[in-house]
Structures are given as C-alpha cells and as structure tokens.
Amino acid sequence: MKGSKILIVDDERVITDILSDFLGIEGYNISTASSGPDALKLLEKDVFDIVISDLKMEPMSGLQLLEEVKKREWNVLVVIMTAFGTVETALEAMKKGAFDYILKPFRMEEVVQIVKRALAVKKLADENFELKETLSLYKMSEELDMSLHIEDIVKTLLNFTLNHIKADLLELYLYDRAGEKIELHHSISALNSAEHKMWFNPDSMKGLEGGIQPLVGDVSSAVKFANSDKKEIPESFCVVPMLHHKELLGYLVASSFSPLRKFTEGHRKFLAVMSSRASVSIINARLVEDMREAFRQTIQALTRALEAMDKYTSGHSDRVTLYCKLIGMEMNLDSETQDILTNTALLHDIGKFGCHANLNKPGKLTLEEYEIFKQHPNFGVEILEPISFLKPLLPGIKYHHERWDGKGYPEGLKGKEIPLIARILAVADAYDAMTSNRAYRKAMTHKVALNELQRCSETQFDPEVVNSFISAIEKYREKAIAEGISVPQ
Secondary structure, three states: OOOOEEEEEOOOHHHHHHHHHHHHHOOOEEEEEOOHHHHHHHHHHOOOOEEEEEOOOOOOOHHHHHHHHHHOOOOOEEEEEEEHHHHHHHHHHHHOOOOEEEEEOOOHHHHHHHHHHHHHHHHHHHHHHHHHHHHHHHHHHHHHHHOOOHHHHHHHHHHHHHHHHOOOEEEEEEEOOOOOOEEEEEEEEOOOOOOOOOOEOHHHHOOOHHHOOOEEEEHHHHHHHEOOOOOOOOOEEEEEEEEEOOEEEEEEEEEEOOOOOOOOHHHHHHHHHHHHHHHHHHHHHHHHHHHHHHHHHHHHHHHHHHHOOOHHHOOHHHHHHHHHHHHHHHOOOOHHHHHHHHHHHHHOOHHHHHOOOOOOOOOOOOHHHHHHHOOHHHHHHHHHOOOHHHHHHHHHHHHOOOOOOOOOOOOOOOHHHOOHHHHHHHHHHHHHHHOOOEOOEOOOOHHHHHHHHHHOEOOOEOHHHHHHHHHHHHHHHHHHHHOOOOOOO
C-alpha cells in the first residue's frame, strides 16, 4: 500500500541507500538506521508498518532487534536480510517471529514482492484486530449497560482497559456529588508493589483548560502532575477526563513504569472512548442510587406509620429485616435477591393498615377477628400494587404466612411452591414474634424460640431456612453480645 512506512536497518550505507531509492520509487515512506539501537529510537518515536533489518550488526544483531520489537509488542512486521551462508539463522528468526527473510545479494523485484505480501498480511491482521476490538468494546458496553452499581461499572471498566492497553496501573479518581472533592475511587495494578499507587495528583489538572484536557506524557512531564511525596514516577502515563456533557466527573489514569511500554495518541483515544462510555453508566448508576434512596425513605416512612399504630410491634419490622439479612447471607443469596428480601421484610405487615380489628388486645382473637387478620397479606398487596417499583416485594408480602405443609394462608401453597423470600420471612417473623412481648403474652427466651422453630420445621417452616437461621443467629448473637448489643435472652 502506497504511503506505508518502512524502516531499513543496516550498518552498510550502500544497502540502505539502494533499498531507500527503490522502495521510495514504489511510493513507500522510508526511514533508515545504521544500528539496532538507532532503530529502536526511531521505533519509539514513530509508527512503522515494516522493519527490514540486516542479521549481522554490531552492537545489536538483527535477532536481538527482533526480540526487542516483540518484547515491546509493537505492531510492526520484521523482515530479516541475510547472506547465503546464514539461511539457517534466518529460518530461526522466522521461528522467533520474523515475517520473512531476504537473501543477499537480493533482487529488487523479490524485495518489493515480500513488502507487498507483508503489507497485505498486516492489513488483514489489523482489520481482524479492529474487529476483535469492536466486539470487545461491544461486550464491555453490554456489561456496563447491565450494571446498576457504580462498583460493578468501575471494576468492568478498569479490568477491560488494563488488559487492553497493557498498563501497569489504572486508577479512577471521582469527584463527590457536589463536584468539590476528588478522591481515588478504585485502582487495579499488574504490579506487586503498592509504592506505585496514587502517584498522580488530580488537583494538578485544574490549570489545563479547567481540568478537561487529556494528557499523554513521559517521566519528565509526569513529575509536574505527581504528588510531592511520591518517589515512584511512571515512565509513561495517560490521563483522560471523565466527562458527562460538560460535567467533570473525574479522571481515568493509565501508568506504565517500564521503559519498554510507552503510551501513544492511540492509547489516549481508546481511553477517551472508555471513559466516555463509563461516564454515562456512572451517571445512570447515580440516578438509580437516588431512586433507591427515595425508595428506602418511602419504605421507612410506611414502616414507621405502621408501627406508630401499635407500641407492641414497634421495631418489629427492623428486627425481622435484620434476621432476614442474616438468613440471606447464610444462604449466599445474590445481591439483588438480598435487596428484595430486605425491603420485603420492612413492609411485610403493611397490610395491617387494612385490618380494623384490635389485633393486639389481651386474650385470644375471636374467629371473626382472626379471619380479618388473615387478610392482611392480601391487603398489603392491594396497598402496594399501584406503586410500580414495589412490585418485586409483592410475592413475599402475600405469601409470608404460607406453611411448608400447605396449611397456611392465603392460598395454601406447599413446599417450594412458596417463594423463597416468603419462606425466609416466615421464619424471621415467627422468631421475632416469639421473642417479643405482646399484650396477650410475655416474650419467649431465645432457646425456647429456637426449639419451637425446630419442632415446626418440615410442617410450618422450610427446614433449610430454619437451619440457616439457627446457624446465622448464633453467630450474630455471639458477636452482638461481645459488642454490647441487646439480643433476646
């Protein structure tokens, strides 16, 4: 392809001149070097498509130059030139990654054909790489779209980017919601030493177009942006702002502490794409967090309103929520299910708003009162059903009085027909009811309540949930007692 860049390396000036003239006539951009070290300097400063190097040179041979190119992972094809007597060595070079070899004395027609073939192969490889890169970006975008937690978004972003650009260290600095204070939010490193972390001072960016100018620099410029107490300064670094419209969210910082790995403008563009995509996801996650907080406050308000009706049930929802959390962790529930379980526990008795009978009077409920009480799961569903974001809570609220043996209410579900959240809630609710004072009886002791749960396991309660609760509550009580937290006696 015309305009492709070729670097010719040979310690014989006549060879470089001949190849430069002929390949220049073919329309290629030619640079030359008289030694391996000089070639490396040119390769560090510019991007080449092909390197044509002599095999026998001092102080660095063509094989050594090839090894350095491979070590630095430069996207360039190497062609080795050799005399007739060292064909075996040239073949060895191909085993080590050389694209092809040219025998001296060479014919220019053969050289041109090798160059054309090399460029065709490189073009195909670059297109395949771009396709893989596009697919990878698409896959990462899908993962970001599915992430509603900032921590998940950040981990996806940093892991993908670290592997893609082969950085030694990636750090994400984020401003607080007020946009006033910036801190390191997360970092990921390919190095064992912690000395490299947090070398970057984000406040040093303020003088560059309001902090929104991206940077690619080496060790000399890194000093200007480093914390004053840092001794470990990167050999190469890249900083891109995290922007959403005109709002500066923070900075994504890639660092290389090896002189063999230098960041380029291409890396900066890639990081800019990553930061732009992640910025949108972070903003979306913050909106979800705000909705969750509003959701939590709504639930808390409803719970407090319910408990204000009856001094005997004050704190009941909070305690049941705690016990549900303990069971959920013991059963290794995923975070989404755990959130639904927690919020369901807070609102599980909301249907008692619809019960007009005095449910906490001294003495036994009449048959009529008990039938009214049995309706509170359905009342709860009727109260919350119009609120769309509370729909995931409805199954647990409706079925938390079902029994393992099918003798519960409101629908007589049996065994695993009962939603798991409802089965967990049934155990937590029963334990708190037994260990709390009521108008009609005194609280049971912890031991008596556990014995009752075990007695009713496989009839009223899911045995797996009972076992998980007993295991979890004993561990919690031991820790709570040591910390002076009140627990049922």
